[in-house]
Amino acid sequence: MAKFIIDGKKIEAENGATVLDAARENGIEIPTLCTHDEVGSAGACRLCVVEVKQGNRAKIVASCLYPAEDGIAVDTKSERVMAVRRLVLQLLLARCPGSGLIQDLAEQMGVKPEPRFTADTDKGKCILCRLCVRTCEQVVGVSAIGFSFRGADKTVGTPFHENSQVCIGCGACAYICPTGHIEMETTKTGDSRTIWGRTFKMATCKVCGRYFAPEDQLKYISRTAGVPLENLAVCISCR
Amino acid sequence: MSKIKTLDDLNQAGKRGLAALIPSRIKIMVGMATSGIASGAQEVYNALEAEIKERNLDIILSRTASMGMDCMEPLVDVLLPGKPRLAYSKMTAKKAPALLDQVAKGTIEAIKPFYRMDEEEFIVLGGAKRYFKGAAPAYLRGIPTIQEIPFYKKQVKIATRNCGLIDPESLDEYIAKGGYFSLYKALTGMKPEAIVADVIASGLRGRGGGGFRTGLKWKSCRDAEGEIKYVICNGDEGDPGAYMDRSVMEGDPHSVIEGMIIGAFAIGSHEGYIYVRNEYPLAVKNLAFAIAKARKCGLLGKNIFETGFDFDIKISKGAGAFVCGESTALMASLEGAAGEPRAKYIHTVEHGLWDRPSNLNNVETWANVPAILTRGGKWFAGIGAKNSTGTKVFSLVGKINNIGLVEVPMGTPLKDIVYEIGGGIPGGRKFKAVQTGGPSGGCIPEKLIDLPVDFDELRKAGSMMGSGGMIIMDDRTCMVDIAHYFIEFLESESCGKCVPCREGIRRMKDILEEICAGKGQAGDIELLQEMSKAIIDGSLCALGGSAPNPVLSTIQYFRDEYEAHISEKRCPAAVCKALIAYSIDKKKCTGCGVCRKKCPVKCITGEKKKPHVIDRKKCIKCGACYESCKFDAVTVK
Amino acid sequence: MKKDKTVEKQVKEIVDRYGAEKSSLIAILQDMQGAFGYLPKDALIFLNEVVDVPLARIYEVATFYNAFSLTPRGKYLVEVCAGTACHVTGALTLMERLERDLEIRCGETTGDGMFTLEQVRCLGCCSLAPVMRIGGNIHAYLTQDEIPKILRNYRQ
Known part of the structure; x- marks a missing residue:
C-alpha cells in the first residue's frame, strides 16, 4: 500500500495503482478524455494532469499514468494544473468547435475559447484521444484503423483512407468514441451498416429474425474463437 | 585480419597502426568527412591518386575525417618522414600537381601550408609523439604550429581525439592511439561495479541534451531486474545546427563501439544498438565498416578477449523524425513503430526497449568512455567545471x-569561443546572440558574453546545452523570425500524440507568423508566455516540454524586437519580408547594372552608369540585388 | 500483371534480408523506398501479406517518417537544408528561388518528373551553410544566383 496525500486528504492506494485510480476511489474528480477501463491510459489528452510534490520538488504529471507513491502530495487543482487544463480545452475547442463534449467540459471549468485561435474546419470532432485505435487493436484484435502522418496532420482512419479488408464492422470504435466523430450508419431496415466507408451486411437472428451483427464480425469470432458459425446465429437477447 | 584476443595481439596491431600513422615513407592524408567531400575533397583525392600513379611516386595516399576546422576544407595533410606534419587548406584538384611537386622537392614554395604539427597528441595513452627529432627545419619556422592557430589554441580534444588524425577505416590506427586498451583493461582487470564507480567519479554527464549523470544511469540499469538488457547509442542527432555526433561517427567510429562494449560489460548487457540518422549516410557507412571489422577481429561477438564476455551491436537507421532523439521514441522506432514517446514515470533503465532494462547514451558520451577508463575518472573530473566535468x-x-x-x-x-576560437563575426557586423541547445534551447544575448559554458550556467541563462549546437547570430538576424523558425520546426516534428504539443505549438506558430507578417496584436507576447508555461508543464515528452524555450528566451532578451514588430510593424533586423523594403541609394549606385541582371522579376531599371531604381510594386524581396551589389548601394529597411 | 510480380519479388527479397518481424519494418520500408523511389500502395499491401504487422501499422510508420514518400519522387531529389545555420544564412531565399524556377511548391514534383523539391532538417553540414543536396550531392555556400545553372546541369 502506498500512503500519500491528495488535495490535503490522506489516502492509501494499492501498489500499482495510478494517482487517477486513487483519486477516483476517494471521490476526487479529475477530468479525463483518453483513459478508459478497457484499453488503459495513453497520457495523450493531458487533461488529467495534477501537481505532484515530493520534498522541495514539484512537477506536473499525467495522473492516469503516474504511479501512486508513498509520501507524495498531490494537488489536483493547483494554479499550474488549471493553467494546463485551460489551455488543453482552449486548444480542443479550436480544433473541434463542433464537439458538444468539449464545449460541456469547457463550460464546467469556466473556460472560454481563445479568440487568437482560429477554429479548424477540417478536423471534425476527432480529438485524437486514441481510444478507437486502441480498442480496435487491443479489444477487437483486428487493427483495422490506425494513425497516419504526425503532428498537426495526424489523423485516425483506415490505411490509405480506403475500405479496410480486415475491418469487421463491429462498430466498437464508434461506440467508444467520446465525441461522436466516428460515424456508423445503419439502414432503416437494419440489413446493413456503413462505417469507415465500407458497408457491412448484417446477419439475422435465427430465433427472433432481427438483424443483430455484421456477418463479417460473426465470421471473425468464429475463426478466432474456434466456434462453428452456426453457434453464433442467435442474438444475445434470444440466447 | 587476424583475431585480437590477447594483450600481445593488441600491441602488435598498435605497432602496425603507429607505422601507418607516422610512416617511414611520404604520406598524404585527405580529410574526407561529409563536409570535406562537400567542399571537393573527393576531387582532390582523385587528382592526387591519378597524379601519384602517373608519376609512379612512392607516396602513401590515405583518408581521414575532419579535425573540425570545416571552413578551411578541403584539408590535406602531408607527412614527410622526420619532418613536421603540414596541413594545406582549401585544396583543389588543380593544385594537386603543384602540391606533389613541392612534396617531392621538400619545399613550401608553391602552396603555403596552413599550419604545421610538430607532434601528435595521444590522449588515451597520455602524452604526445613528435614527428621528428630536434628543432623544426628552418624553412618551416614561419609556418604557425597548430597550437598557434587561434581556432585550435584553447581546444582540448577527448571525444574527438582521433577525428582527422586517423583513417576511420583503420582499426590498427585506432589501436595505435590507445584504442581497445581500455576495453582490455575493463574486461580483464576490472569488476563491472568498479567501472561504474569510475564513470560516476568522472562526473561525466550525458552529452545528448539532458545532462543526466552517465555513471548513475549505468548503475540504475545494472541494478534493474532482468536477464536481458540493452545498451543503445543515440546517433539521431536531430538538432538543426549540430553535427558533432556525425563527426565522431564518421571520423572515429571505434571510439563509440569501444565505449559501448565497456558500458555493456559494466551494465551486464550483451546486445547493443546504434540508432543513426538517415541523413548521415557516411556515418552509417563508417560505423558499419568498423563494426564488421571489430567483429571479424573478435572485439565484438563471442568471448571478447577470451574473457567469456559476449556482446554485439546492430545499426538501425532512423527514418527522419526529430522526435526519435527522445529516448522512448527512439526505442519505439527500434521496435519498428512510429516514433511516439511515452511517459517516463517508469524509467527506461528499468523498462525500455521491448520493456527490458535499457541504457541509452549519445555518441559523444560513449566516445568519452574509453578515455575515462584508461586515464581514470579523477583525471576527467579534473578537466572542465565543477558540476560539468570534461x-x-x-x-x-x-x-x-x-x-x-x-x-x-x-x-x-562564451567570449573565448566566439571571439578567439571563432574569430568573431564576419563583415565587421555586430554579434547579437548565440543560440544553443537546438529547438529545446534558447538565445543568449551579447550582454551575457562572459558566461562560462556549462550545463548549469546555460540553463540559468534560459537556454541549455543540448547536444552542442552553437549558432552565432549577428545584427541581421531577427529574433522573432528565429523564434518562429524553431517553433515551425517543432510543429512539423511533433509526433502529435499529446494535445499541448500537437495543438499548442501550431497555435504559437500561427501567432508568431502573424507577428512576423505585421499582423501581431497587443497582448500576443503575454499570450505566448502564458501558452509556453502550460505547454512546458503539460506536454508528454521533452520535445513539447522544451519547445517554447526559444520563444521564451527571445522574449526575455529581445522583447523590444517583438514590440517593434507588433506595435510599429517594423523588423529591426530587416528580415521579415512583410515589413521590409529594398531601395537603391542614388549616391552609392554606380549604375553597373549587376542588380538589374540578377533581379529574377526584372523590377530594377536604370541606364548604364546612372543610378538604378527598384519598382517596389513588382519587387518580391528576394534580396538578389542586395547580395550582388558590390557598392553597398542596395539598402533594406 | 507481370510488373506486379517483380514488385512482389523485390519486396520478398527485401523482407528476407531483415526478417519478417515488426522490428525490421523500418529497415524494410527504407529499402523499399530505395528500390521503388517511393512506397507504392500495392507494394505495401503485399508487404502486409509477408510480414507480421497489420496494414494499419505499416501505413502508420510509412506516413510518420520523413524518409518515406507515398507518391513517386522525381529523378532528382532537391533537398534544401533548413538547419539553423542554413536558416540564418539565407536558406529561405534559396527555397523561394527554387520554387519559382521549378514552378512547384516545396513537397511537389516537376511535371517532367525531373525534380522533387523538399526541405530537409539539417544535413549536418552547418559549416558549409547554406547548403542544398541534389541527388545526394551537396552544394555548399550556395547563393540563389547559382541555382539556374545547377538545375541546368542536372537537366542535361
Missing part, C-alpha cells in the same frame, strides 16, 4: 568567421 564538443556555426567543430573544457567562457 570537455564538450560544439558546432560553431552561423555568422562566425571560423566555422567548425570545437572541443573545449566545460566552463570555457
